[in-house]
Amino acid sequence: MRDLIDELVAAHRDVQRRGSGDAEEIAVGVRRRYDAAVADVWSAVTEPDRLARWFAPVSGDLRVGGAFQVEGNAGGEVQECDPPHGFTVSWGGPQSIVRLRLTPDGAATELHLEHSVPVAFAGSGAGALYVGPGWDVAVLGLALFLRGEPVGDPVAWEGTREVQRYNAASIDAWVAAIGATATPDEVAAGVQAARAQFAPGPEVTGPVPG
Template sequence: MRDLVDEIVAAHRDVVRRGDDDAELIAVTARRRYDAAVADVWDAVTDPARLARWFAPVSGELRVGGAFQVEGNAGGEVTECDPPHAFTVTWGGPQSVVRLRLTPDGEATELSLEHSVPVAFAGSGAGALYVGPGWDVAVLGLALHLRGEEVGDPAAWEGTPEVARFNAATIDAWAEVVRASGTAQPEEVDGAVAAARAQFAPDAVG
């Protein structure tokens, strides 16, 4: 069986600080290419029955103006729904925004997932370490689902030692990206890495 850590290189990660002094944001982006048609990927990320198989149960209405709740996670409101290319929601609060973009590439699809929050909330680019690893697991879970490698109960799967090792590796990957971005001081990155390990990979071994 494939080691999930090998999947780290399949995703591209980015952290930027943008906007003006009145509305500066930290934007955390994960991108991955899937060998699946854009219509299939769109269905996988917007159909509650499929979301429950690789992400989590989602209740509510996934349409513009609709409110939703992810079981055991955040809720919000759908602010954009443009099938099969663009889906935008608030995530746990009106200033926390997740944007999903799907771009066809022949018979494949590139997914871009951006999570942006005000700098005042994130503190610095080191804030990427509080959300990036979680989105990495989601991007991975979607890849497995689209390949027909079902994870069973996503919440139970996320608690396995295999995913903990993946999380530890992706925390290192995000830390490298944040350091290269110049959006955080070294001590901020070190503190965020420690917090991310405690949250996402407390028992990771090897």
Template sequence: MLDIANHLKAIHREVRRGTTTEGETVTVLVRRRYDATAEDVWDAVTDPARVRRWFLPLTGDLREGGSFQLEGNAGGDILTCDPPRLLKVTFGGPTSVVQVRLAGDGDSTELELEHTVPIEIAQSGAGALFVGPGWDSALMALAQYFAGDIAEDPVAAANSREVQEFCAGSVTEWSTVVEDSGTATAEEIAGAAQISMAQFAPDLTGDTE
């Protein structure tokens, strides 16, 4: 049985708006610690044989300068690959950039994931609700994998009612984070939360009406 409360608590979340030479951006950041070495965590998030056991099938030319594709999800280009510390890729489009940073301390490793998109895509900080719960779910699935709780079909597990309940809690957490950040209006947050619930917890949307 999934310990939803503890998995939600284990993730640190941030959202911020920034400015680059190319314009304004919105960044989502998630962080979680795992009881594994940095090398082991790196391997778990980059080796296709392991990635498919907790997330999705992964294919491509998996090297710096190459490209990747997650089955039924996003693909992109591999901009930086510096094992076991930094992975930087485009994700679903050239202006959507994901960085994964690992900081190991013996048998414990902190994974930090940062996802940045132009304001034109996110619209406001409330855009965090369109991706944050998905990243939360991925970090939770990775924790389950390291704990030895490996689903026979990770895709089916990700769509289970139990995981949808986790995602519903994640939507609530992200709504609070966005509100506290001051990067979106209450109306923007409410609208994004409704869309996010329909996306990440579709079987529960009728329960909240």
């Protein structure tokens, strides 16, 4: 398996501040292309037995209107489901929304995941640093799973030095994506919080590939 740091360039990250007034929100997006058919990717992101092998155990009623819980993480409600094209769920609260879309590209599939929250909740685009690296490592885990390189226990895998090193570089990539949606002070505070959450081990920093 190639160095996980090399995997950073396979994902595209973006942070948008959009809307106005009470409807203004921060949207954190990550896209990645997989050499797998849409049906296979859809199965991997919706079937509990497969989700547990690269993401986490998920329980609950996985249909529109049903409530679910990700073990050790957030819960929510399934708001929309359009197999095999995508779904929309709340994530940890009614105003925190995750949208996942799958687009066929020949025999491959492009995945686009967006997590949006009100600006009043995120503060600024720097709020991306609280969720972006987590979604980043999730789409990486999915890539390895679809390539036949399972991570074993996803929770244990995410705590390894190799993944923490990946997360440290991912944080730098998200800083670049934030751009003008946050002030330098907001970004600095977000980086500090993100490193404490996603890359707490010593000497895990690494350069982002150019």
